[in-house]
Amino acid sequence: MNDGLLVRKMRVENEMGLHARPAALLVQAVEGLDCDIALEKDGEKVNGKSIMGIMILAAERGSEIIVSARGPDAERAMEEIGRIVSGNYGKG
Amino acid sequence: MGKGEYQGIPVSPGVVKGKVLLYSPESPHVPRRSLAPEEVEPETQRLRRAIEAAREQILHVRRGLEGDLDEVSAILNSHVQLLQDPTLVERTAELIDSKRVNAEYALYLHMGSFASQLRRLPQQIGQRHLEIVQDITKRVMHNLLGRTDHLLMELEEPVVLVAHDLSPSDTATMDREKVIAFATEIGGPTSHTAIMARSLEIPAVVGVPHLTRMVKDGDTVIVDGTLGRVTINPDLLELEDYEKARLRFEAFEHELDQLRELEAETLDGYRIELSANIELPEEVESVKRHGACGIGLFRTEYLFLSHHALPDEEEQFQVYRQVAEEVAPDVVIIRTIDLGGDKFTSHVEYPREMNPFLGWRAIRFCLDAGQEIFETQLRAILRASHYGKVKIMYPMISGSREVHQCRHLLEEAMEALERQGLPFDRQIEVGVMIEVPSAAMIADVLARDVDFFSIGTNDLIQYTLAVDRNNERMAYLYEPLHPSVLRLIKNTVDAGHAEGRWVGICGEMAGDPSKTALLVGLGLDELSMSPVAVPEVKKVIRSLRFEQIKDLGDEIARFSTVEEVARYVDQLNQKYFSAQPSEL
Numbered sequence: 001m002n003d004g005l006l007v008r009k010m011r012v013e014n015e016m017g018l019h020a021r022p023a024a025l026l027v028q029a030v031e032g033l034d035c036d037i038a039l040e041k042d043g044e045k046v047n048g049k050s051i052m053g054i055m056i057l058a059a060e061r062g063s064e065i066i067v068s069a070r071g072p073d074a075e076r077a078m079e080e081i082g083r084i085v086s087g088n089y090g091k092g
Numbered sequence: 093m094g095k096g097e098y099q100g101i102p103v104s105p106g107v108v109k110g111k112v113l114l115y116s117p118e119s120p121h122v123p124r125r126s127l128a129p130e131e132v133e134p135e136t137q138r139l140r141r142a143i144e145a146a147r148e149q150i151l152h153v154r155r156g157l158e159g160d161l162d163e164v165s166a167i168l169n170s171h172v173q174l175l176q177d178p179t180l181v182e183r184t185a186e187l188i189d190s191k192r193v194n195a196e197y198a199l200y201l202h203m204g205s206f207a208s209q210l211r212r213l214p215q216q217i218g219q220r221h222l223e224i225v226q227d228i229t230k231r232v233m234h235n236l237l238g239r240t241d242h243l244l245m246e247l248e249e250p251v252v253l254v255a256h257d258l259s260p261s262d263t264a265t266m267d268r269e270k271v272i273a274f275a276t277e278i279g280g281p282t283s284h285t286a287i288m289a290r291s292l293e294i295p296a297v298v299g300v301p302h303l304t305r306m307v308k309d310g311d312t313v314i315v316d317g318t319l320g321r322v323t324i325n326p327d328l329l330e331l332e333d334y335e336k337a338r339l340r341f342e343a344f345e346h347e348l349d350q351l352r353e354l355e356a357e358t359l360d361g362y363r364i365e366l367s368a369n370i371e372l373p374e375e376v377e378s379v380k381r382h383g384a385c386g387i388g389l390f391r392t393e394y395l396f397l398s399h400h401a402l403p404d405e406e407e408q409f410q411v412y413r414q415v416a417e418e419v420a421p422d423v424v425i426i427r428t429i430d431l432g433g434d435k436f437t438s439h440v441e442y443p444r445e446m447n448p449f450l451g452w453r454a455i456r457f458c459l460d461a462g463q464e465i466f467e468t469q470l471r472a473i474l475r476a477s478h479y480g481k482v483k484i485m486y487p488m489i490s491g492s493r494e495v496h497q498c499r500h501l502l503e504e505a506m507e508a509l510e511r512q513g514l515p516f517d518r519q520i521e522v523g524v525m526i527e528v529p530s531a532a533m534i535a536d537v538l539a540r541d542v543d544f545f546s547i548g549t550n551d552l553i554q555y556t557l558a559v560d561r562n563n564e565r566m567a568y569l570y571e572p573l574h575p576s577v578l579r580l581i582k583n584t585v586d587a588g589h590a591e592g593r594w595v596g597i598c599g600e601m602a603g604d605p606s607k608t609a610l611l612v613g614l615g616l617d618e619l620s621m622s623p624v625a626v627p628e629v630k631k632v633i634r635s636l637r638f639e640q641i642k643d644l645g646d647e648i649a650r651f652s653t654v655e656e657v658a659r660y661v662d663q664l665n666q667k668y669f670s671a672q673p674s675e676l
Contacts, residue, residue, distance in 0.1 A: 015417070017217070019217055019220065019221070020167075020170040020220055020221055020224055021166050021167070021169065021170055023170070023173070024169045024170040024172070024173040024174075025169070027173050027176075027177070028169075028173060031176070047178075047179060049178060050177050050178060050179040051170070051173045051174050051177050052174065052177050052179055052180065052206060053179065055210065055221045055225075056206075056209050056210070056213075058213045058214070058217050058218070058221075060217075
């Protein structure tokens with residue numbers, strides 16, 4: 001079990017950026033996971049399980065975000081977020 | 093009683109007639125009440141129930157949608173996630189506790205501050221988010237206040253929904269069997285209302301000012317979502333027009349369905365590139381809907397005419413990229429700005445000219461005082477080329493010196509981008525518009541320096557015949573079938589082909605089905621036209637035999653008058669249209 005803090009830098013690749021719909025999918029993907037998640041862009045940090053937070057972040061395609069996760073499911077969360085941010089949702 | 097015809101923005105095609113249902117969900121008054129300490133907990137519970145109820149209502153709506161409404165369903169997913177957002181309950185509950193106010197007022201405070209944060213985002217992102225947020229706020233508020241909107245859910249008879257605006261949950265909760273069209277006062281082609289209407293395949297017109305004040309429940313209206321018109325309480329004549337429009341649309345839909353996926357190919361398998369001319373990125377959808385294969389002319393002037401300031405590189409890049417991505421794997425040919433003539437922008441000072449069409453316009457301006465604007469545009473186009481299949485086209489070229497100057501500037505732009513490490517398509521095809529007679533005459537020379545030609549017949553005709561195409565008195569001299577025009581077209585095609593270049597037409601002529609056989613016979617490789625003209629032209633192409641018309645250019649070269657050419661073209665058309673009446 002891993003309780004440490006994971007921090008990763010990710011580039012938003014999916015077409016629409018993290019706008020309303022992808023943001024909804026992201027939250028959906030991590031809502032059940034046992035970990036805290038934070039997304040950070042340009043110094044603004046928001047709760048990764050809150051769609052309202054992600055909406056405010058308004059991460060456009062091509063922008064860089066820093067994802068941090070702490071808790072037993074942190075690794076899973078990183079994978080899920082990576083998948084959506086890279087634009088591969090809805091294909092798997 | 094309201095009457096008359098009103099123009100709005102067409103956002104979903106089709107035409108229907110029906111009875112008005114005026115829908116005006118007034119924004120609820122938000123009551124404010126101070127709480128006693130022991131009331132905080134029950135009030136928080138009340139909030140939770142109202143949010144949960146809203147979530148249930150939306151899920152209920154979504155379950156009722158069929159699989160073909162993915163778009164709508166995806167939008168509603170954002171609503172559901174918002175209502176499930178843990179911070180929504182937490183923060184609102186915090187406000188109930190700290191400010192000792194009722195749930196309605198706490199929600200109003202929290203969502204109000206969230207909405208103002210969204211308003212600070214770039215408009216195109218923020219606006220979408222805002223619509224969703226306002227929509228769910230309204231819904232939760234209604235639940236708290238004990239109101240529910242059953243108004244649209246169970247309707248007795250078919251209605252045309254008229255409103256100031258419609259929210260996604262309004263349109264999604266409405267009785268889809270009964271709502272046959274909508275018309276609103278605000279919105280645009282990409283607003284939720286428009287997307288919904290297209291998903292539901294009902295006609296819609298948005299942006300009709302003061303519409304809700306001009307109609308009342310039960311009025312008869314005609315909504316023409318193809319032309320963007322709303323007719324209130326039509327008279328007999330207008331009803332007759334409606335019948336015609338309805339039949340036309342039905343026939344058109346039927347034909348469109350049949351033609352959309354078919355190739356623009358003659359009976360003997362000769363393929364023509366059928367593409368579309370557009371002015372706005374939003375038109376891409378129409379391009380696809382009409383079965384065109386890419387964009388043969390993306391006019392970029394609107395970017396420069398519709399803005400408060402000259403659009404910068406980033407802004408242009410985003411627009412070009414969006415179009416490139418949306419049409420990929422098909423091609424988009426971006427024409428560099430054609431300002432001057434009859435299109436001016438207030439950001440540039442123009443000299444007063446006696447004869448602007450023969451003056452400082454298009455490439456002449458770009459290679460002179462407009463060079464900086466031109467360079468910015470070239471960079472934006474190049475950067476977009478990384479995201480799809482993009483080609484560049486220069487307007488109003490009259491000689492090879494201009495082509496060389498353009499190439500030099502393009503090369504410089506490419507080198508600069510390389511230095512900056514920005515990706516672009518090094519092999520990007522570059523072409524010129526042939527619209528000045530001199531260019532058509534030296535097409536053999538120009539062909540060595542470019543990858544393709546696109547003949548701009550509107551200007552080519554007016555310059556060749558020295559006829560102002562906007563002057564009604566001279567209209568009778570404006571003859572697309574003048575032998576001189578056809579010779580110039582033929583010369584351009586032959587010169588292009590001799591160097592292995594493809595040659596297209598992007599003027600009005602390309603979209604005129606009575607000239608399709610002629611143009612195909614002249615050897616044009618590509619015809620680019622307004623999206624709505626595509627199906628008809630495709631139909632003609634599919635009835636032709638290329639083998640029988642491929643030498644028609646030589647025959648036409650012998651004609652001396654417009655009348656002779658016109659007779660020949662008539663005969664050609666009759667031969668094909670009678671032989672293969674409606675073979676698809």
